[in-house]
Amino acid sequence: MNIQAIYQLYKEFPTVVTDSRKLEPNSLFFALKGDNFNGNEYALQALKKGAKYAIVDQEIDNDNESIIKVDNVLDCLQKLANFHRNQLSIPIIGITGTNGKTTTKELLHIVLSKKYNVLATEGNFNNHIGVPLTLLKITEQHEMAIIEMGANHNGEIKDLCKICNPTIGLVTNTGIAHLEGFGSIKNIIKTKSYLYKSVQNNSGINFLLTENENIIDYLGRKYKFIEYSCSNSSINNYGFGNVKDSLLRFKLVNISGYKGEPISIRTKMIGLYNQTNILAAISISNYFNVNIKQIVSALEDYTPNNNRSQLKKTSRNELILDAYNANPTSVENAIQNFRNIKHSNKILILGDMFELGSSSQEQHQKIVELIRDSNLNSILIGEAFWKTNISSPLITKYRQLNQVLNSSQIIKISQSLILIKGSRGMQLERLIDSL
Numbered sequence: 010m011n012i013q014a015i016y017q018l019y020k021e022f023p024t025v026v027t028d029s030r031k032l033e034p035n036s037l038f039f040a041l042k043g044d045n046f047n048g049n050e051y052a053l054q055a056l057k058k059g060a061k062y063a064i065v066d067q068e069i070d071n072d073n074e075s076i077i078k079v080d081n082v083l084d085c086l087q088k089l090a091n092f093h094r095n096q097l098s099i100p101i102i103g104i105t106g107t108n109g110k111t112t113t114k115e116l117l118h119i120v121l122s123k124k125y126n127v128l129a130t131e132g133n134f135n136n137h138i139g140v141p142l143t144l145l146k147i148t149e150q151h152e153m154a155i156i157e158m159g160a161n162h163n164g165e166i167k168d169l170c171k172i173c174n175p176t177i178g179l180v181t182n183t184g185i186a187h188l189e190g191f192g193s194i195k196n197i198i199k200t201k202s203y204l205y206k207s208v209q210n211n212s213g214i215n216f217l218l219t220e221n222e223n224i225i226d227y228l229g230r231k232y233k234f235i236e237y238s239c240s241n242s243s244i245n246n247y248g249f250g251n252v253k254d255s256l257l258r259f260k261l262v263n264i265s266g267y268k269g270e271p272i273s274i275r276t277k278m279i280g281l282y283n284q285t286n287i288l289a290a291i292s293i294s295n296y297f298n299v300n301i302k303q304i305v306s307a308l309e310d311y312t313p314n315n316n317r318s319q320l321k322k323t324s325r326n327e328l329i330l331d332a333y334n335a336n337p338t339s340v341e342n343a344i345q346n347f348r349n350i351k352h353s354n355k356i357l358i359l360g361d362m363f364e365l366g367s368s369s370q371e372q373h374q375k376i377v378e379l380i381r382d383s384n385l386n387s388i389l390i391g392e393a394f395w396k397t398n399i400s401s402p403l404i405t406k407y408r409q410l411n412q413v414l415n416s417s418q419i420i421k422i423s424q425s426l427i428l429i430k431g432s433r434g435m436q437l438e439r440l441i442d443s444l
Contacts, residue, residue, distance in 0.1 A: 010077050012088045015064070018077075019089060022061045025145045027086075027138065034059040039086050040066070041138065052076060083137070090141030091172045097147060101173055102293065105158040105166055105204050106181030107197065108339045109286045110135070112317055113181055114157045116290035119311055123303035125152040132315070135159035140169050153297075158204065161187035161364060166200050170207035178208035178215040179289055183223045184338025189366030198227045205232055216292055218285055237292040239284050274305050279318045279329055281349075282342040316438050325423040326444050331430040332437040335362045337372045341379060343430050348383045352426040358440065360410070360431020361391025373397050380404060388413065391435060410439060419443045 019025070024036035029051040032038065038055040040048030040063060052063035053070065062075050066082045079085040094101065102117070104110050111133055118129040128151045130143045135157040147154050158169045183198045191197045202224055205215045209232055217224065217234035276287065287308060294304050313319050316333040331343060340362060347357060357380065365372050373393045380387050381401040389397070389406040390413055399406060407413050422444060431437045
């Protein structure tokens with residue numbers, strides 16, 4: 010059965026499911042394979058649970074008309090998503106970057122939703138499976154879509170762009186992350202920058218942070234951009250002024266098309282590193298003619314969640330929980346922001362940064378030296394941090410998280426502001442109940 014024929018089935022039964030445990034009646038079940046599972050084995054079970062059709066790539070039951078065999082289920086899913094995308098005439102906003110892409114997506118979603126019916130990537134469904142599944146959720150009621158695109162290997166953004174054909178492009182930044190897959194920062198820049206090439210090929214509009222010198226040096230000025238800046242608003246369409254406090258409170262200046270006085274915005278977001286995420290959302294929303302008052306209202310109402318720069322209060326302490334993910338660039342930014350926050354008793358808790366390959370120990374040692382130079386009371390957790398050389402009495406290290414939970418050092422902490430940051434696999438949110 011070809012893609013056009015499968016698309017006709019999708020039009021009749023538009024709910025696509027890849028997990029047999031989450032089936033909905035009259036859905037299409039795509040039997041994907043993974044390292045530890047084979048969806049083909051659950052195809053008949055999916056049909057019994059209410060799936061209308063099961064798309065498989067192994068022999069299951071030749072007499073069952075609800076079984077559709079294709080050469081490769083993942084390839085079929087991606088081609089179906091691309092076929093559906095090509096029937097759409099709405100803006101498709103692609104967002105990628107080393108850090109900030111999920112936060113920027115969420116900010117942009119709440120702001121654009123003030124005026125439009127917007128579909129956005131759920132959570133971090135931003136890979137070769139998540140992107141097509143997101144595209145297949147776009148209905149005739151949606152007026153635009155925001156597609157987050159992640160990558161941990163060379164060429165992945167190019168592959169995702171071929172599926173979603175974005176017409177608006179934003180690379181939040183390019184920093185050190187996933188070196189195990191990319192091999193070098195140059196490869197990271199090359200991979201992320203492909204989004205801009207794809208958008209330009211689609212005659213779309215690209216947005217660029219002027220301070221993103223890595224991108225500018227790589228691409229030169231051969232691409233057309235709408236630029237925004239956090240430091241030099243006089244030469245750009247958008248800019249910040251007077252950023253202050255641990256919670257981002259600032260004045261927005263130099264907004265394209267806005268002639269009034271600078272507007273004060275009081276967000277619930279922590280960390281100056283979030284200002285670029287906020288300004289990106291403002292820039293794109295302003296391009297789509299969202300009223301400035303609606304933009305401000307949406308930004309002020311937004312509360313971070315999912316362990317991303319969340320401010321939490323316990324009975325003893327105040328926590329900045331940023332334990333969703335970590336890489337050398339995001340950790341460095343978090344430390345620099347944390348040391349500038351005025352508080353009488355600050356404590357830094359860091360977990361290992363994953364997927365750094367052969368440079369892992371070098372990168373972890375650099376973070377240790379930054380902590381030492383910052384004179385921060387710190388607790389480091391994980392195998393990589395355990396192997397670093399510590400030369401400060403303010404730094405304590407543990408090999409495993411279980412050694413820290415309910416330890417006397419943790420239990421004694423009170424009246425403190427604590428930054429908790431580490432890679433997702435470290436599960437540092439487990440510390441909350443002990444603090």
